[in-house]
Amino acid sequence: MKKNTNTRFLFGGQDRPRKDNFKGRSGEKRKKQLLSIKERKVDALDKEIADIRSRYSQIETSKISSFTDFPLSKRTLEGLRIAKFATPTDIQREAIGLALKGNDVLGAAKTGSGKTLAFLIPVLECLFREKWSHMDGLGALIISPTRELAYQTFEVLKRVGNRHDFSAGLVIGGKHLREETVRLNRTNIVICTPGRLLQHMDETFNFTADSLQILVLDEADRILDMGFAQSMNAIIENLPSERQTLLFSATQTKSIKDLARLSLNNPVYVSVHENAAHSTPTQLEQSYIVCELHDKMNILWSFVKNHLKSKVLIFMSSCKQVKFIFECFRRFRPGVTVLCLHGGMNQLKRVAAYREFCRKKHAVLFATDIAARGLDFPAVNWVIQMDCPEDANTYIHRAGRTARYEKGGEAMLLLLPSEEEAMVQHLKDKKIPIECIKVNSKKIWSIQNKLESNCAADPSLKEMAQRAFLGYLRSVFLMSDKKVFNVHKLDIEEYSRSLGLAIAPKVRFLKRDQKRLEEKAAKIKKKIKDKQVEEYESDDLSESESRLNPKIASGSESGSESDEDIDSENDSDQSEQSESENKNSHVTENKSNQEMNFDVDEDDVDDLFTVKRVELEDDSEEELEKSEKLEKPKSKAALAKKLQKQKITVNTKIQFDEEGEEIENKMKKPVVKKTFEDDEDEGGINIQVARQRMMEEDKFDKQLFRERIKQKHKEERIKKKEKMREKNKKKDDDDDDDQEEGVELEGTEDTDQLIAELPDPDKIYGRESGEEDDSEEEESDDESPRKKAKIDFDSDEDSESEYNSEKDSSENEEDSDGDSVTMDTGLTIEGDEELALKLLKS
Numbered sequence: 001m002k003k004n005t006n007t008r009f010l011f012g013g014q015d016r017p018r019k020d021n022f023k024g025r026s027g028e029k030r031k032k033q034l035l036s037i038k039e040r041k042v043d044a045l046d047k048e049i050a051d052i053r054s055r056y057s058q059i060e061t062s063k064i065s066s067f068t069d070f071p072l073s074k075r076t077l078e079g080l081r082i083a084k085f086a087t088p089t090d091i092q093r094e095a096i097g098l099a100l101k102g103n104d105v106l107g108a109a110k111t112g113s114g115k116t117l118a119f120l121i122p123v124l125e126c127l128f129r130e131k132w133s134h135m136d137g138l139g140a141l142i143i144s145p146t147r148e149l150a151y152q153t154f155e156v157l158k159r160v161g162n163r164h165d166f167s168a169g170l171v172i173g174g175k176h177l178r179e180e181t182v183r184l185n186r187t188n189i190v191i192c193t194p195g196r197l198l199q200h201m202d203e204t205f206n207f208t209a210d211s212l213q214i215l216v217l218d219e220a221d222r223i224l225d226m227g228f229a230q231s232m233n234a235i236i237e238n239l240p241s242e243r244q245t246l247l248f249s250a251t252q253t254k255s256i257k258d259l260a261r262l263s264l265n266n267p268v269y270v271s272v273h274e275n276a277a278h279s280t281p282t283q284l285e286q287s288y289i290v291c292e293l294h295d296k297m298n299i300l301w302s303f304v305k306n307h308l309k310s311k312v313l314i315f316m317s318s319c320k321q322v323k324f325i326f327e328c329f330r331r332f333r334p335g336v337t338v339l340c341l342h343g344g345m346n347q348l349k350r351v352a353a354y355r356e357f358c359r360k361k362h363a364v365l366f367a368t369d370i371a372a373r374g375l376d377f378p379a380v381n382w383v384i385q386m387d388c389p390e391d392a393n394t395y396i397h398r399a400g401r402t403a404r405y406e407k408g409g410e411a412m413l414l415l416l417p418s419e420e421e422a423m424v425q426h427l428k429d430k431k432i433p434i435e436c437i438k439v440n441s442k443k444i445w446s447i448q449n450k451l452e453s454n455c456a457a458d459p460s461l462k463e464m465a466q467r468a469f470l471g472y473l474r475s476v477f478l479m480s481d482k483k484v485f486n487v488h489k490l491d492i493e494e495y496s497r498s499l500g501l502a503i504a505p506k507v508r509f510l511k512r513d514q515k516r517l518e519e520k521a522a523k524i525k526k527k528i529k530d531k532q533v534e535e536y537e538s539d540d541l542s543e544s545e546s547r548l549n550p551k552i553a554s555g556s557e558s559g560s561e562s563d564e565d566i567d568s569e570n571d572s573d574q575s576e577q578s579e580s581e582n583k584n585s586h587v588t589e590n591k592s593n594q595e596m597n598f599d600v601d602e603d604d605v606d607d608l609f610t611v612k613r614v615e616l617e618d619d620s621e622e623e624l625e626k627s628e629k630l631e632k633p634k635s636k637a638a639l640a641k642k643l644q645k646q647k648i649t650v651n652t653k654i655q656f657d658e659e660g661e662e663i664e665n666k667m668k669k670p671v672v673k674k675t676f677e678d679d680e681d682e683g684g685i686n687i688q689v690a691r692q693r694m695m696e697e698d699k700f701d702k703q704l705f706r707e708r709i710k711q712k713h714k715e716e717r718i719k720k721k722e723k724m725r726e727k728n729k730k731k732d733d734d735d736d737d738d739q740e741e742g743v744e745l746e747g748t749e750d751t752d753q754l755i756a757e758l759p760d761p762d763k764i765y766g767r768e769s770g771e772e773d774d775s776e777e778e779e780s781d782d783e784s785p786r787k788k789a790k791i792d793f794d795s796d797e798d799s800e801s802e803y804n805s806e807k808d809s810s811e812n813e814e815d816s817d818g819d820s821v822t823m824d825t826g827l828t829i830e831g832d833e834e835l836a837l838k839l840l841k842s
């Protein structure tokens with residue numbers, strides 16, 4: 001069959017320029033011929049359309065076993081044939097007929113059941129019936145929640161709509177806006193994400209949706225939830241009310257409030273699996289395991305290592321986690337291709353990762369919830385939900401990335417002990433058959449050491465780990481379902497360690513939240529106390545009154561009143577307490593309300609509309625980061641002023657000994673205390689005084705240092721004398737007493753003579769640098785290098801070095817002390833012992 005028409009995919013790069021073939025006489029002739037052909041074609045087209053329309057009323061769902069049984073255009077049927085779609089699925093059988101008849105349709109069917117074709121076929125047929133051409137502008141609008149899903153739908157449209165003569169365009173973020181702007185006015189079918197579409201509606205000159213025929217919301221419940229509320233309301237305002245609307249999702253909304261926004265016209269609800277026993281595909285095997293947060297990394301690694309011949313999709317709560325875990329796995333090389341997909345990636349990388357995962361037979365893809373809905377990766381064996389999904393609907397969509405269209409697949413969910421009860425209940429309520437399985441701890445491989453060493457060696461990886469840590473905590477903190485998610489129950493320290501971090505990063509938002517809760521609780525406590533005091537005082541008053549007026553006291557009414565008072569007091573206590581609890585929970589809820597703007601539909605008894613967070617990946621985190629950044633930076637001067645006002649003493653260092661007792665700084669205290677006692681209260685802010693004080697301390701230190709050196713020299717001399725005495729003792733036992741006297745009489749002529757008789761110790765032991773310095777210190781004046789070192793030593797810049805120097809010198813002192821006691825015989829320990837025994841015997 002000759003290919004006579006073609007859908008032009010403007011943004012897919014197939015917008016071919018047409019040649020001018022009608023020049024000259026032969027051109028005129030050809031023009032006439034073509035016109036007559038065209039007229040005949042138009043006639044045939046009109047006839048075909050009329051025929052199709054006439055058959056709409058005869059559509060019987062039960063009799064449809066093939067697409068050819070539908071009254072569809074030849075072009076659509078040809079497209080379906082080429083794409084190898086022959087037999088419609090349940091949802092296609094039910095929904096296509098209704099949509100062809102012009103109804104507004106709410107389509108619901110399990111994941112992977114073919115909803116895409118269920119709306120693409122009516123879109124093509126709708127424009128075909130209207131003989132839509134590129135001159136007519138926008139005729140159909142298909143809105144998807146993510147770029148990947150829009151891209152995927154566009155690809156299916158290209159295959160199925162190949163024989164039609166419509167222009168189609170993909171309008172998603174991350175692409176060149178200018179290029180889209182030029183072509184948008186000539187596009188008949190636009191597949192888009194809400195944000196980018198709204199941008200065009202606001203900014204693109206001449207872009208109008210006035211003639212729109214059909215609107216499709218894929219993943220309608222997500223598109224209509226609060227995350228897209230603002231954009232969608234603005235988009236809907238720009239659409240004509242006279243149009244057909246199709247809504248599809250595996251977890252369809254029935255919320256009247258949502259649907260009212262779309263001004264649907266007698267919508268027909270098509271839910272092919274409503275009466276099914278389960279809401280997930282029958283061929284999907286589902287299980288969950290309960291584990292601690294800090295075990296997740298090891299479990300994940302072990303799972304991947306045990307499934308190298310599988311295609312695995314792993315979901316996490318935040319971009320930061322995906323980034324970090326992907327990077328770790330990439331470095332550790334598990335033996336299978338690892339990929340990642342999250343909102344923080346640029347569009348090219350996103351598409352590349354999507355395509356790569358589609359193409360690969362065995363691979364692991366780490367992803368956020370941007371991959372949770374609609375994506376049709378072929379032959380995924382496993383879906384692992386590493387973090388608990390925000391609700392049962394998200395679970396259904398994530399798990400639905402496997403076991404698609406008659407294929408099998410497995411899904412596993414990791415739950416924390418604190419999440420298990422409530423989440424499993426939610427899943428059961430949604431008719432999700434899920435079983436708890438146990439992890440064989442023997443088969444778990446630990447990557448703890450690897451993570452720790454890698455984080456320690458590479459600061460960039462460590463930073464990624466810190467971000468992942470915060471990303472996860474934030475995501476839990478922002479979850480609206482507080483029955484499932486309780487960030488305060490998480491073992492933060494252990495979790496940070498499991499990511500390879502030695503120290504857990506500060507979690508400011510948690511601290512702020514904790515502080516707010518504590519302040520609230522303190523306020524309530526104070527209120528209760530005040531109330532109790534008031535009541536106590538009034539009791540006192542009434543008691544003294546009753547003493548004055550016994551009649552009042554004995555009155556039965558007052559007695560009952562006081563009983564009531566006690567009750568009411570208890571009640572009020574209780575109510576206050578419960579109020580405080582409520583308020584506490586409100587605080588977190590209010591917080592989440594602020595962050596999430598959630599909206600509850602009171603009419604929705606079926607709980608099909610579930611509260612969602614605003615944009616899943618980046619926004620909440622960015623907002624938090626922004627709010628942190630917005631805080632005015634404080635200068636050191638402002639901080640000092642503040643401290644001065646508050647009379648806080650800074651720059652004081654207290655040292656403690658091993659028993660925890662405060663060590664008094666004997667070196668400085670006497671001088672400093674006398675002269676500058678009053679100044680200490682000023683918190684070290686007065687620079688003049690500080691300088692003066694330093695100079696004083698410097699003088700004092702020098703003095704002290706000299707004394708210490710003298711002392712040291714004295715000890716050394718004693719030591720040498722002792723050694724000498726030992727030697728002499730061996731030679732001549734009779735001289736012992738004299739030598740001992742000589743040691744005691746330090747500094748006398750005898751001693752000096754004795755030292756002079758000694759061999760040069762430098763020749764024997766080698767010259768020690770410390771000795772050299774010491775002697776220089778004693779001899780030299782201010783200009784010596786030693787003096788310079790001394791100034792550094794005393795400067796405030798590095799109190800730690802001061803501490804160390806002091807410590808060193810004290811250690812040296814200890815050494816010298818030790819030396820003075822220990823006799824170096826030059827023998828081994830055994831030799832020493834032998835010598836000691838001999839001496840004792842003698």
Ligand SMILES: Nc1ncnc2c1ncn2[C@@H]1O[C@H](COP(=O)(O)OP(=O)(O)OP(=O)(O)O)[C@@H](O)[C@H]1O
Pocket residue numbers: 084085086087088089092109110111112113114115116117249250373374375376400404405
């Ligand atoms: N009639 C059909 N015959 C054969 N395969 C089909 C048919 N319809 C759809 N499929 C295939 O089934 C798979 C799932 O289809 P689709 O992506 O439309 O499911 P879905 O219901 O939209 O899933 P989700 O709820 O996850 O978005 C696709 O690979 C598609 O090619």
